[in-house]
Amino acid sequence: MGWHGVNGLNSKQFTCGHCGNIIATKSGFFSDNQQFIYICSHCDQPTHFNAQGSQYPDVAPGNDVGHLPEELAALYKEARNCVAASSYTGAVLLCRKLLMNIGVKQGAEEGKPFIHYVNYLAEQGYIPPNGRGWVDHIRKKGNEATHEIALMSKPDCEDLIAFSEMLMKFIYEFPNKVPAPPAE
Structure with missing residues (x-):
C-alpha cells in the first residue's frame, strides 16, 4: 500500500479526536486503497479515516466535569x-x-x-430520582463485560458515559456552583 503526500486532498471537516476542535483541512496523506490521514490545523496531530469513513482516534464522548477528585477525573477521562x-x-x-470509586x-x-456501592449511593441520596435504573444498567453492562464472552458497542459506552457524567455533575459540579452563603 502506497501513501501519497500532502497535496491534492479534498477539504474535510471533522472534530479532531486529539484536541476536540472542529476543523477543516486539506493537509494530509492518502493511500492507494482509499484511506486518508488528515493533519489537524489546530494541534498538528494526525487523524486516520479508513475506506469506510471510520475515524481513528474518534472523538471522546461526554464533557469535562468540574470539581472532580483527581482519581475520579482520571477514571472518567480513561x-x-x-x-x-x-x-x-x-x-x-x-x-x-x-461508580464503585464514586461510592x-x-x-x-x-x-x-459492587452492589454495596450501588445501594450506598441510592440510600445516601446521590442517585437522582428515576436514576436507579441507570445505575443498574451500568451494573448489568459491567457484569456482562466482566463475566460473559460479550463485546460492548459504542452506543453502550456513550450511554454509560452520559449517565456517569450526569451523576458526577449532580454530586460534584453543581453543588460547587452554588455561591457560599454570606457570613453572618
Whole structure:
C-alpha cells in the first residue's frame, strides 16, 4: 500500500479526536486503497479515516466535569478515551469501576461487593430520582463485560458515559456552583 503526500486532498471537516476542535483541512496523506490521514490545523496531530469513513482516534464522548477528585477525573477521562480508541468493552468496565470509586469517595466502605456501592449511593441520596435504573444498567453492562464472552458497542459506552457524567455533575459540579452563603 502506497501513501501519497500532502497535496491534492479534498477539504474535510471533522472534530479532531486529539484536541476536540472542529476543523477543516486539506493537509494530509492518502493511500492507494482509499484511506486518508488528515493533519489537524489546530494541534498538528494526525487523524486516520479508513475506506469506510471510520475515524481513528474518534472523538471522546461526554464533557469535562468540574470539581472532580483527581482519581475520579482520571477514571472518567480513561473511559472516554477508551471509546475514542474503539475499546468499548474497556470503557464499560471503567464506567462500572467509576461508580464503585464514586461510592467510596462518598463514604462507602472499601472492599465490598459492587452492589454495596450501588445501594450506598441510592440510600445516601446521590442517585437522582428515576436514576436507579441507570445505575443498574451500568451494573448489568459491567457484569456482562466482566463475566460473559460479550463485546460492548459504542452506543453502550456513550450511554454509560452520559449517565456517569450526569451523576458526577449532580454530586460534584453543581453543588460547587452554588455561591457560599454570606457570613453572618
